[in-house]
Amino acid sequence: MTAEKTGVLQRRSMIALISVLLLATFVFAGCSDSGDGKGAAEGGKVKLTWMVWGSTETVEKATESLFKAYPDMKDKVEIEGLVGGAGDPDVAKKLRLALAANEDMPDIVMLNRTQLTEFAEAGILEDLTDVIKPVQGNLTQAAIELAGYKGKFVTIPYEIKTKIWFYRKDMFDAAGIDPTKVKNLDDFIAAGKKLREKFPDSSIWNLGKQAAGYNLGMIVSGNGAKFTNDQGDYIIATDPGVKKAFDMFKQLKDSGVTVEINDFTPDWEKGFANNTIASSLISNWFKNFLPKYAPDQAGKWAATEWPILADADGGSEAGGSIFIIPTKGKHKKEAKDVLSKLLLTKQGALALNEIRSITPYLKDALQDPQIQQPHKFFGASLPLAESKALEKVKVFSFSPAADLERSTMNEALSKYLNGAGSLDQILKQAETDLKNQIGNPYKKK
Structure with a gap:
């Protein structure tokens, strides 16, 4: 899952820079040693700091899974969860602040694949080839892609974010809709109209005034779209995949089969519980949210593959979430050991699946009856x-x-869906904005 906010470190005035450095010092104070210079917790255990977004629940469940699979680790490590912000862009911003201030880094940091290129190019990621290489033959191809960058392994994947269509099976059955026969946009719109005929107050999906931060990415990841050419020049105004994605969302909204509700709002949560939203084209992580929104609907929901929309056959939501170990981390050896046991062994992966419902990417774990x-x-x-x-x-x-x-592309999509201009106008303006703010993203300044 991703968030709407983002940011990049840009040139600032001296006063603003001083404020940023003070903020970074405050935020990362919890990453420093506890006073003995060794970062040891009580009983001689090593204390690891682990930064995530949203809440510390991710760390708490991961720690619980680790200790379930490897009880002896309780005597070796103590893990403290740190919240870097609401979403992955906020965590990335915290890392940029720490780099600018030359502050200590957390021992483990959670990002999405979205930010990997930036920090890998900055040279701040620990080389994890020594822990990935021995198990590479047991990894799915998707996991290998998430873990690697330019011939090295620099991340340990957490969750591969696949595209899943969740739908109300009872309502679809009553309306005579077979989701496995919904193959493209026309089929999806037709199914939405059929659903509305049977259930006038229900919609097949929600598209709010503000485009969800992950919707566009799930399409362009699967249809070959590019934001830049091989030289790093922005080409979004002319890229066929980008245009198809924008046009698809506009056709879908104009068809009238969706309801105007923004994701991750109270109305969104209520929409599932009160049958306003009868299906969602989203990612597999939603399996951990929907049961909380509509707990009394167990057994009424089912899941299937996405239809092919805007020529996107497959894809992902931000690739997936990953864990990195900063080169400036104080306990890199222990951090590697924790992540390796939790995610690169069958017993760790199965414990994490049981406690957190994270689908493994290890081939042997995927074949286990539990999965x-x-x-x-x-x-x-x-x-x-x-x-x-x-x-x-x-x-x-x-x-x-x-x-x-x-953030720029999501803002552009929201403008287009709300009628703020033609497709060409919107994309040309977005391209101009990126050129003015970034220039060439692959050229170091």
């Missing part, structure tokens, strides 16, 4: 849908300026 059993909320359809979607994962070609590109 193939029916989901308690979505039934047998979910593991089957995830398996198929995993085979079609594609990762967008993110540049070092991916966060700013994402």
Whole structure:
């Protein structure tokens, strides 16, 4: 999952720079040693700091999974969760601040694949080839792609974010809709109209005034779109994949089958519970949210593959979430050990799946009966849908300026959907904005 906010470190005035450095010192104070110079917790255990977004629940569940799979680790490490902000762009911003201030780094940092290029190019990521290479043959191709950059492995993937269509099976059955026969945009719109005929107050999807931060990415990751050419020049005003993606969302909104509700708002949560939203084209991480929004609807929902929209056959949501170990981290050896045991072993991966519902990317773990059993909320359809979607994962070609590109493109899409200009006008303005703010994202300034 991603957020709407983003930012890049730009030239600032002296006063603003001093403010930033003071903020960085405050934010990363929790990353420093506890006073003994060794970062040891009580009982001689090493204390690791682990930064994520949203809440510390990710760290807490990961720690619980680690200790379940490897009880002896309780005597070796103590893990402290740090929240870097609401979403992955906020965590990335915190890292930029720490770099600018030459401050200590957390031992482990969670990002999306979106930001990997920026920090890999900056040379601040620990080389993890020594822990990935021995298990490479047991990794899915998607995991290998998320972990690697320019011939080295620099991340340990957390969750590969596949594209999943979640739908109300009871309502679709009543309306005579077979989602497996919905193959393209025309089929999807037709299904939406059929659903509305049977359930006048229900919609097949929601598209709010503000484009969800991940919607566009899930399309352009699968249809070959590019924001820049091989030389780093922005080409979004003429790229066929970008144009098809924008046009698809406009056709869908203009068809009248969607409801105008923004993602991650109270109305969105209520929309699932009160049957206003009867399906969602989204990512697999949503399986951990919907049961909280509509707990009494267990057994009524199912999952399947996305239709092909705007020529996107497969793709992903930001590639997936990843863990990096900064080269300036104080406990790199222990951080590698924790992540390796949790994510690169079958017993760790199965524990994480049991406690956090994270689908493994290890081949042997994927074949375990635990992974193939029916989901308690979505039934047998979910593991089957995830398996198929995993085979079609594609990762967008993110540049070092991916966060700013994402926010600019999402703003452009929102303008287009709300009638603020023609497609050519909107894309030309977005391209101009990126050229003015970034120039060439691959050229160091």
